[in-house]
Amino acid sequence: MRLSDLIEDFIKDMLEDDDEAIIQRNDLAGKFNCVPSQINYVIATRFTPTQGYYVESQRGGGGYIKIEKVNVTKSNYLMHIINSIGDKITAKEVDIFVKNFLENDIINEREAKLIRSATSEKALNTKDNDELRAKILKNMLITLV
Numbered sequence: 001m002r003l004s005d006l007i008e009d010f011i012k013d014m015l016e017d018d019d020e021a022i023i024q025r026n027d028l029a030g031k032f033n034c035v036p037s038q039i040n041y042v043i044a045t046r047f048t049p050t051q052g053y054y055v056e057s058q059r060g061g062g063g064y065i066k067i068e069k070v071n072v073t074k075s076n077y078l079m080h081i082i083n084s085i086g087d088k089i090t091a092k093e094v095d096i097f098v099k100n101f102l103e104n105d106i107i108n109e110r111e112a113k114l115i116r117s118a119t120s121e122k123a124l125n126t127k128d129n130d131e132l133r134a135k136i137l138k139n140m141l142i143t144l145v
Contacts, residue, residue: 007032007042011067020068043067051100052077074106075145082141088130094119094137107144115140 007028014021029036047053047067056066081097098115101107107115117123118140119133126132 003032003034003038004042004046007034007039008046011042011047015067015069020066023065023067025063025065039065049080052104077104077106078141078145082138082145085134085138087134089119089134089137090130091119091121091133094133097137111144 010028010032011021011023014023023039025036025039028039032038043055043065047055049070052070054068054070056068058064058066095116098107098112102109102112115137118136121129124132
C-alpha cells in the first residue's frame with residue numbers, strides 16, 4: 001500500500017468516529033515519517049468538495065487542518081456533481097467520480113459498470129470524446145436523481 005493510501009485511510013478512520021477531524025500537519029507527517037507536503041498532497045487530492053469533504057486550513061504556529069465530511073442527500077450530491085462537471089471530462093475523471101459514488105453508496109456496482117461502459121474510450125469514437133462523455137455522464141446522473 002502506498003504512503004498516500006495509508007494517510008488517506010488514517011484520516012478516514014478519524015472521520016468514522018466523528019464527522020470532522022482536526023489534524024496538525026507536522027504531527028501527522030511525523031507519525032508517517034514523511035514531509036508535511038505529503039500530507040498536503042493527500043488532503044488536496046483525496047478530500048475535495050466533489051468527494052464530499054470540506055477542508056479548512058489555519059496556518060501559523062498553532063495551525064491546523066480541519067476536515068469535515070459533508071452529509072448530503074443523494075440527490076443534492078448528484079446535482080452538485082452534475083453542476084461541477086463542465087463541458088468536458090476524461091475517462092480517468094469519470095472513473096474517479098464513479099469510485100467516489102461507490103464509496104459513498106450513491107450508486108451500486110451495476111450502475112457503476114453502466115456508467116463506465118457508456119463513457120469509456122471504447123464506446124466513444126468521435127473527435128470530441130471528452131465533450132460527448134460529459135454529456136452522457138450528466139444525463140445518466142440526472143436520471144439517477
